[in-house]
Structures are given as structure tokens and as C-alpha cells.
Amino acid sequence: MSQIVTPFPLRRARRTRRTEWMREMVREHRLSTRDLIWPIFIRDGENVTEPVDALPGVSRLSIDQAVLAAEEAAALEIPCLALFPYTDPALKTPEAEEAWNPDNLVNRATRAIKAAVPDIGIMLDVALDPYNSDGHDGIVRDGEVLNDETLLALEKQALAQADAGADILGPSDMMDGRIGVIRQALERNDFGQTAIMSYSAKYASAFYGPFRDAVGASGALKGDKKGYQMDPGNGAEALREVAHDLSEGADMVMVKPGMPYLDICQRVKAEFGVPTFAYQVSGEYAMIRAAAQNGWIDGDAAMMESLTAFKRAGCDGILSYFAPRVARILLDEPLDD
Template sequence: MFPDVRLRRLRKGKIRNLVRETTLSVDDLVQPIFVDETIDSPVEFSSMPGIYKFPLSDVAKEAKEISELGIPAVILFGVPASKDAEGSSSWGEIDVIQEAVRRIKADLGDELVVITDICMCEYTNHGHCGIIDFETKEVLNDPTLEVLGKIAVSHARAGADMVAPSGMMDGMVEAIRQALDLNGFENIPIMSYAAKFSSSFYGPFREAADSGCCFGDRSTYQMDPANSNEALREVTLDVAEGADIIMVKPALSYLDIVYRVKTEFGMPTAAYNVSGEYSMIKAAAANGWIDEKKAVYESLISIKRAGADIIITYFAKDAARMLK
């Protein structure tokens, strides 16, 4: 009891560092990269200042810069030259992500972990994450699973170190695990977007990935933001199907989910600090309302404190420079 107990004693100078409970390291970070085969030079996103999409000719250079900052991994998102209802530009041997993986691996080898996003929304002309029944406007779960398996195998053949299914189709992890194993890629891990919520914070990503829906929305397959117990059910299923790492997306509005998942399962847990979370900090900082560096650090440390081992964030490069 006060005056004998004075917690302020441990908040002075370097004593503060000695008793810090949570630390943020560059080793915790993953930087997203957007690769667009329709452009010839990098293009900055209007809604995400400082974030660019890169042509195939520049992707290895960008990956090299990320690696030199000490960031251990990237996650790739592709924008193809052509889109159709089946997303057929997603699984070809020479499509945009497959070629991007080869170029990065040719330059960097094992210096950088290359993770690939496994979803159809960037490749379909309707913007949804699966095969569509156009009469009912329904996203068909089971026919989509075969396509996701084909995408994963094509990425593994190109040299991807890890695949990350994000479409929230029931059974997607099992379908991808089986496809990888049957094709000799049993050692490729799966990082599943296990608890991905139907969120308004994805808005800037839709510009980045050119993946807006032409009808409806994704609420029939992405989770209701009101649900917490359902997130644990989703994670339970994905773990049983073979997920090696599980992810919560978005991060900042779902820190309670990150905490529950990490506490319940005690396995490698990722959180995606999404585009809207990035853009809000950038916009507020640009207006002089907050200190950007302090806000970035506070946001990322909160994700780590909640239990995340891995943070996918558009701030990865900035954070790496700050941490150095």
C-alpha cells in the first residue's frame, strides 16, 4: 500500500526498459507487396500514402530493400492483366504471383520468407473470393476449394515458402493441405486467415488489389464483427484441418480475439494490421493531429501485447527503420 508501494519507481530512465513486459522486434514483422502486371513503374495508392504497387520488373528490388531492413518476410498480392469469372489468372505457372515469387527467389534465395495470399478476389471480374452461381448470386463454397488447391500448388512450385488462404471458405485449409501433400509439398506451411471479419477497414486494400465487388458484399463468408466465440470455432476447425499458423484480421479492432486465440491455442498466431488502420494513422499524422511514429509504435506494441507472434503491417518498413 502507498506510501510503501510506489510503482513510479520503475518508470525512470533505463529502469523503464529493464521492466518492460512486451517488446517489438523487426523479426515480428511481415511487409505486404502488391504486384501488378499491367504497369511499368511503381504506382502509389492515393488512399495509402507511402504504399505502392510494383511491376514485375521491380518486385525483386523492393523485396531486397525489405530484406536489408531486417524484415524476415513478405506477403504477396497480385493484380493480373486479365480477369474472368473463374479467376483463371490465379493458378497458371507464369501468372503474376508465380512469376513474382520466382524473381524474388532468384535474387534473394532464402534471405527472405515469401508468403503468398491464396484467394480469388484479385483475379475474378466480379471481385468475390470464389466461384459464383450467377442465377442466385451465391458464392459456391465447395467448387471454390478445388481452385484454391490449384493456386496453392502453383505458388509452391514457383518457390513460395508459405501459403496463406484468405477467402474464408469452409474446408479451405484441408483442401489446400491435401493438394500440397499430393504434389510433394508436404513441408510448405499454411498460415490461415482463420478469423477474418467482414470489416470496413479493408477499404483502401480494395483500391490496392483492384478487388471491389460488383454486386453484394463478403458478409456471407467473412465473419460478423459482433462474434467472438465463432472466431474460436473457426480457428479450431482450421487447426484440425492442418493450419500451421493462424491469423486474426483486422488487428486493432479485434485485439480481444487475438488474445483469446493465443490463450486458447498457444500456437503461432498472426494479426493483420490492415489498410484502413494504416490509412487512419497516416491521415491523422498528415493533419498534425497525432505523432505518427509514436502512434505506429503504440499500435504495433498493442498487437504484440495481445498475443500476436507475427504482425502483417503496411508499417513494417517504417517500423523497421524506427526500431533500428
């Protein structure tokens, strides 16, 4: 883009900032309710709304309450929910068999939500950590997370989720080759219309702690995930990961975490031009909420600014726990508090 340099006072940048209507008229990027995916946590029980201490304002929901959340999302014009399970520790095993149980929490929740709100989108996470007694995204043998053996488990998990009615599968495990295995399995089993949003650039981040508490994985985790999640110092590697996943059949790609990696979002969108998403992860959400609760920042202003930053970086959509509150602000609806 060529830059025309006009000297002051012929050019005064503040002219177009003078009034709200003019600022809005020349705004380059806008946030919409249709940009949002709302992650929610599912647990067993009935009529249960269990607050997550590390995520103020976020609760684990029983399936009947998740249905109500889906109805709320539809009313707020939020197009998609991402479901994550809080799995009973008694169901966690080294082989993570519960991951492909057709009647596990997220599969039952998907069917219930689709029956009640058929037009809402459902995204399910393809990874073993909620079901693995070692807390890892893959199967562990002698302290090593096994790539190829894990792929067999992920294939079965993905097919069970597609059969339950998931619209989007989100492989977040970071095993090599998983997109190709899942895509080929979907095609062979008449799930060719099921979309894949790959967690292509998922970093070994310190910002995931509250999420792991929410799904009950933090206590089970042995070691860390640096052997398969990306090093925070790498940028070019993210482009290689995205290219690989697209070549294997991913329809959309994701960068995770979000704000610390806005440069990666921008580079991915500029390089590939494909639907690009970011996950504003639990640690990002918790920091904004905690600072707001202490009166250190304007929480709603920081929330809206943070999500607008994703749009400015080129993201087509954002997974955020703020989704319902953002939607109410965008739609000028009353806030819960």
C-alpha cells in the first residue's frame, strides 16, 4: 500500500476522530455476534450450575442447563457452541476409552442441544486429555506420548462425535498427521460434510491453567506438553503447521492462545487466506476478569478491545468465554450484573 504524506495542517488525523458517528464511519474492523464461538463446560447431573473458581462468571453445566445455554446463544445470535467435558475421574484410563464412548458427556450434550436448538452450531474437541488418566492429549507409554497409537484413538473419537451430530471437529491434540487420519475417516464413513477446525498453531502456553481446572485435567497431568505443543518462541513453525493441516483436509485453522499470538494470527491469514480463528483462552479471560473485579481496569472496555484486536489481526472468529456478555453489549441488551 502506497503512503501519501500530507504535511500538517493540511492533514489533521484528529478530524475523523472528532465525533462518535465519524469514528464509527471510518472504523476499519468491526466485531459482530456472528464472529463468536462460546466455549462451555459440561458435567454430569441434573439442574447443575457449578461455578469454576478460576474462571469468574463461568460454570460447569449439566446437560439440561447446557440446552438452556444453547437457547440463550441462539437468542443472542451467537452461531456456535464449543463443548468441553468435566469427566468423572473414575472414567479416566490410560487408553482414554471414554473419548469414543457414543454416550459420553459431550456426545449426549450434542444430541440434546441439537434436538432443542437444531440451528445452533456445535464444535467438539478432539483430544484425549479429558479422558486420559495421565492428563495428556495422547496415549502415554513409559513417560512418552505416542503419536501413531494416539491417531487410532483420535479417529474413533472423531467418528463418535460426528455421529452425535457435531458440525465442527476441533483436533487440539497436536499429534503429527491427525488431520489426514480424521478427514479420511470422516469421508469413509459418510461424514464428508463435517468440518474440521484444526488447532494448527497451539502453543505450550502458561495461559491454559484455568481451563485445565475446569475440565479436571490439571491434577492428572504428569509432566508437561512441550513435546507436542509448539514452542512460544517460534513463528515460522506455525506457518508450516498450518500448511500441513490444510494439505491434509482442514477447513479452518486456529491459533491458540489468542492475544499473546496476534502476530501469528496475522501471518496465518496473510499467508493462506483461509478461515482463521483464535481462542481467547482461559488465562486471558481470567486476567481481564480479575483485574476488573479489583477495579484496576474497565472490564467491559478491555473485553471489547481485546476481541476487536483479533478482528484487526485478521481473524474470522474468536472462541471466548466472554461471548454472551459481548453479544449483549453488541445487541444493546441488559447485562446480567
